[in-house]
Amino acid sequence: MSEPLLDVRDLRVSFATPDGLVRAVDGVSFSVAPGRTLGIVGESGSGKSVAVSTVMGLTRGARGATIAGELRFAGHDLIHAGDEELRRLRGNELAMVFQDPMSSLHPLFRVGDQLVEAVRAHRPVGRRAARIRAQDMLGLAGVPEPGRRMEAYPHELSGGLRQRVMIAMALVNEPRLLIADEPTTALDVTVQAQILELLARLRDELGMAMVLVTHDLGVVAQVADDVAVMYAGRIVETGPTRPLLRTPQHPYTWGLLRSTPRLDGPRDAWPVPIAGRPPSPIAPPAGCRFHPRCPSALAPCAAIDPVLQPAGDGTQRAACILPAAVREEERP
Amino acid sequence: MGAYVVRRLLWLIAVLIAVSLVTFVIFYVLPSADPVLLRAGKNPSPEVVQSITHTLGLDRPWYVQYGRYMERLVLHLDLGRSYQNDASVRHLLWDRLPATLALAFGAMVLWLLIGIPLGIFSAVRHRRAGDRVVTGVSLLLVSAPVYWLGLVALYVFSADIGKLRWLEGAGSYPTHGTIFTNPGEVVPSLILPWIVLAISFAAIYARFVRGSLVEVLREDYIRTARAKGLPERTVVLKHGMRAAMTPVVTILGLDLGILLGGAILVETVFNVPGIGRLAYDSIQTSDLPMIQGTVLAGAFFIVLLTLVVDLVYAFLDPRVRYGQGAP
Amino acid sequence: MSAPGLPQPPALVEVRDLVKDFPVRRGVVFQRDAGTVRAVDGISFDVRRGETLGLVGESGCGKSTTARLVTRLLTPTAGTIAYDGRDVSTLGRRELLPLRREMQLVFQDPYASLNPRMTIGAIVGEPLRIHRIGSGAQERRARVRELLDRVGLDPEHHNRYPHEFSGGQRQRVGIARAIALGPRLIVADEPVSALDVSIQAQILALLRELQADLGLTILFIAHDLAVVRHACDRVAVMREGRIVELADADTLYAAPQHPYTRALLDAVPRMPRPD
Numbered sequence: 001m002s003e004p005l006l007d008v009r010d011l012r013v014s015f016a017t018p019d020g021l022v023r024a025v026d027g028v029s030f031s032v033a034p035g036r037t038l039g040i041v042g043e044s045g046s047g048k049s050v051a052v053s054t055v056m057g058l059t060r061g062a063r064g065a066t067i068a069g070e071l072r073f074a075g076h077d078l079i080h081a082g083d084e085e086l087r088r089l090r091g092n093e094l095a096m097v098f099q100d101p102m103s104s105l106h107p108l109f110r111v112g113d114q115l116v117e118a119v120r121a122h123r124p125v126g127r128r129a130a131r132i133r134a135q136d137m138l139g140l141a142g143v144p145e146p147g148r149r150m151e152a153y154p155h156e157l158s159g160g161l162r163q164r165v166m167i168a169m170a171l172v173n174e175p176r177l178l179i180a181d182e183p184t185t186a187l188d189v190t191v192q193a194q195i196l197e198l199l200a201r202l203r204d205e206l207g208m209a210m211v212l213v214t215h216d217l218g219v220v221a222q223v224a225d226d227v228a229v230m231y232a233g234r235i236v237e238t239g240p241t242r243p244l245l246r247t248p249q250h251p252y253t254w255g256l257l258r259s260t261p262r263l264d265g266p267r268d269a270w271p272v273p274i275a276g277r278p279p280s281p282i283a284p285p286a287g288c289r290f291h292p293r294c295p296s297a298l299a300p301c302a303a304i305d306p307v308l309q310p311a312g313d314g315t316q317r318a319a320c321i322l323p324a325a326v327r328e329e330e331r332p
Numbered sequence: 333m334g335a336y337v338v339r340r341l342l343w344l345i346a347v348l349i350a351v352s353l354v355t356f357v358i359f360y361v362l363p364s365a366d367p368v369l370l371r372a373g374k375n376p377s378p379e380v381v382q383s384i385t386h387t388l389g390l391d392r393p394w395y396v397q398y399g400r401y402m403e404r405l406v407l408h409l410d411l412g413r414s415y416q417n418d419a420s421v422r423h424l425l426w427d428r429l430p431a432t433l434a435l436a437f438g439a440m441v442l443w444l445l446i447g448i449p450l451g452i453f454s455a456v457r458h459r460r461a462g463d464r465v466v467t468g469v470s471l472l473l474v475s476a477p478v479y480w481l482g483l484v485a486l487y488v489f490s491a492d493i494g495k496l497r498w499l500e501g502a503g504s505y506p507t508h509g510t511i512f513t514n515p516g517e518v519v520p521s522l523i524l525p526w527i528v529l530a531i532s533f534a535a536i537y538a539r540f541v542r543g544s545l546v547e548v549l550r551e552d553y554i555r556t557a558r559a560k561g562l563p564e565r566t567v568v569l570k571h572g573m574r575a576a577m578t579p580v581v582t583i584l585g586l587d588l589g590i591l592l593g594g595a596i597l598v599e600t601v602f603n604v605p606g607i608g609r610l611a612y613d614s615i616q617t618s619d620l621p622m623i624q625g626t627v628l629a630g631a632f633f634i635v636l637l638t639l640v641v642d643l644v645y646a647f648l649d650p651r652v653r654y655g656q657g658a659p
Numbered sequence: 660m661s662a663p664g665l666p667q668p669p670a671l672v673e674v675r676d677l678v679k680d681f682p683v684r685r686g687v688v689f690q691r692d693a694g695t696v697r698a699v700d701g702i703s704f705d706v707r708r709g710e711t712l713g714l715v716g717e718s719g720c721g722k723s724t725t726a727r728l729v730t731r732l733l734t735p736t737a738g739t740i741a742y743d744g745r746d747v748s749t750l751g752r753r754e755l756l757p758l759r760r761e762m763q764l765v766f767q768d769p770y771a772s773l774n775p776r777m778t779i780g781a782i783v784g785e786p787l788r789i790h791r792i793g794s795g796a797q798e799r800r801a802r803v804r805e806l807l808d809r810v811g812l813d814p815e816h817h818n819r820y821p822h823e824f825s826g827g828q829r830q831r832v833g834i835a836r837a838i839a840l841g842p843r844l845i846v847a848d849e850p851v852s853a854l855d856v857s858i859q860a861q862i863l864a865l866l867r868e869l870q871a872d873l874g875l876t877i878l879f880i881a882h883d884l885a886v887v888r889h890a891c892d893r894v895a896v897m898r899e900g901r902i903v904e905l906a907d908a909d910t911l912y913a914a915p916q917h918p919y920t921r922a923l924l925d926a927v928p929r930m931p932r933p934d
Binding site: 087153155 | 551552553555556557558559560561562563564571574575578648649650651
């Protein structure tokens, strides 16, 4: 296998707070090969946003933050790299799109100017050349009449257009890896589908790798090649998308699937909730972090903290000590 | 937009009328020194008193006096004559204006030059040592009354009576010329007053800029700026300050409006012949037309600056537009 | 709900040709009307007793405005709203007060809809206090504890503040407040949109339970057709102030008629079926 573009090993990110040490990311490992898309799925508090923000170097300098582990991107050591080295990568080879485009674009600068700024931060080109590039990128991102839209302020655009602008801004320097943190959550349903399609298309056209962070399994179903499921700061399951969604190996993944409303299947088969709530990141439960909510939990689960092991068809890995047979029992 | 400005100017006139009426009424309701006696001098005879009273028109009921005042004002733009010395109020105000302008604008430039960088420094070093020092000192300076600071400054620095005779003291403002015609003498005389005014305001603005910038730096678009790979300087100074400055500009306009009406305390301590000093003097002598004149001048500047601030705000923040269609 | 062909009970809520216009104001200081926005453009529908009616559409379609009109937080510009056979479209505040006990709103944002300065006990107890339910503070307190327990919260937590709870728990507080007065109609305005999917399922299950136990009629507002599929007996699809399709759920999902309904259905990502 070729050298992964992004290689994360045992990443740990914690924050010192007045209430105690918050272990937001507590030993997370994943990698992304060039041109592949990884979906990171998790609910609030799973640590997924902190993990990818750390890859971008945005958690450095946050108050009380401690970052440990290994983080390699295209030959750079992101943990030990200097601020300037990171800055040169950000917005350049490594780009990010955020959740809420209304608050993520500067309200007082025109959209075109913000794009031009992104270009000139990393390329020694003049304003005019940068403007042309920005306009081309807007067009590529599906913004109609890009020349006119360049002059607009963010509040003058619809939610879908704003997200296209954010995407154009992230891709304007042709990054090798794009991280998209819940890029469709704040958008209308019909627009969500368009944006996902756009991301997939651009990824193919630019030959980019992508990391898509979301809480919605449907989103990864559409776009991701591989999926990593996060819970309480850890990865509990990984695998290629289709096998993971068809034969999940971890009870949490299974619980997520069952609680997702679907358009197929009988109407009276309601989404099944997962009982309880995610644990506090300051004091996670002993043993398996999911065991208090796990319908299949047995006594040893409270004592043993599982690591990712091969499961299912061999391409999948799950952090669960229960044999597949026991987990199978829970399926209706 | 044009219609909006016209509406605001009409509002300005309405405010001035209301202010003048209230001032008039207050003057008659509150006890004050009798201007007639002040003008008449020692032991005036009843005839003299009566004569002066009649000359000043003070033997008429207050609403008649008000009516005559407004008539003069509206038809001839005449603000009346001082009870003390018959000088034209309008003339006097006009003469005193340059000193107030020089004092206000000079101080403003100084406090912005000091306050804003300190505010930025404080915000960036949020909660660390540098911030705490700046915040502490600001708190001290904000709490100190400006006239006390003025007196202390004179005590230390005044060329005639101070310990270190470095700067011109009170009363050094030249009798002739303004900052435009006679800068050589005017500027040195204003240095201490500028510094004293600027210190109080710089402290306020440093805290204000700090607060505004700290909030702005938490916003999502700052995170985006960093994610674009912009240098931290650009993130703070361009993206951050651009957003943080809008509320500061609003306050600046209002403060300037108030100062243009006369910084009474500073002008008095340093004997700067501006509108503020004029107001102080005329209150002492119950010189109603003079008082009225300074109050109206003050009101005028405040309302005018408020309008300017609103227009500037619309310019700074494209989300706020007056009288235009939704984009 | 009811078998087709049998006489239907009269609807709990009858909306006919409902219109709501909002004035558009220009200028900041001297505002003047510069036209209107028609948020709701002549819609008609019934909410039958005991059913759950879904009202689905994207942002700006007028569904939230409709929710507020039905509960009379807004006054209609035209058209009628009838509750239990009675025309409530133009009732004043006084006359609406007793009606408020019968219909309650559950809001979308569990972070913004609870007063951060009130304990959850006070929040849930406030409607009881305002409508003078119960013979005294003690009885009301007992009822509050009962309500908290009913929605799956620990009654001992009644004097904690909203910020001490998670989003799903806060939504439960909102529901407890809504059922406190024993209403017949609950209008839920996107009650699960701001929640994680596993918590969504919890709240949906809670609403289902409460509906069965308390005989509630529910108007369920959402932007996602998948979410309402299980919970709703009938679904109305809204777009730009109008209802473009209204059908019972089985029909709507199996054979959508209107192209917009089909577009909404297509927008839901397809997932492989788990084995």
